[in-house]
Amino acid sequence: SAVISQKPSRDICQRGTSLTIQCQVDSQVTMMFWYRQQPGQSLTLIATANQGSEATYESGFVIDKFPISRPNLTFSTLTVSNMSPEDSSIYLCSVKTEEAFFGQGTRLTVV
């Protein structure tokens, strides 16, 4: 199993600003995953963060908008850049083996 600490748990941000979400895992993992969950919807994978290489982004997500850092095997950050109200969502980090483990989520509201 894995315990994932994610912060902040929530934030309200002004449009045009950026927010960095942090994710700490209690064990070393090769890959970490970032998801977006828009209101009332399921989880959409944003990108896969590998330690020591650039993140791999899913269709519809780009590095300039969602830069990701992965400085070591237990930590990752996701930045939501130049925010607009459409970025208001829950953002979740995850690690996966056969089973997926999730952070507590960050509820982002952009005003």
Next chain:
Amino acid sequence: AQTVTQSQPEMSVQEAETVTLSCTYDTSESDYYLFWYKQPPSRQMILVIRQEAYKQQNATENRFSVNFQKAAKSFSLKISDSQLGDAAMYFCAYSLPGASGTYKYIFGTGTRLKVLA
């Protein structure tokens, strides 16, 4: 196409009663895992139950059990003796093993379960 379909956006159940949440999926793979996750208002995704596709026996975890029909690609969740704390969003998902020990996850759109006192 790899998809997970939850046809019930919302369900209600009386406390202490039983409810079944439906899930169908589509994959051409033979080796995969199936999951039900619960997301209460706290937003934490919590694993409820998992099923290995190669196992014929349906998984059971206390009050939670599944009806896994591999040929029909159906994976329903039954909650017995429903409790107020069961109220949450429930997501059905499956994972496929990929390269380098990774797993690709596909999630359904979720079913919101309300438990009535």
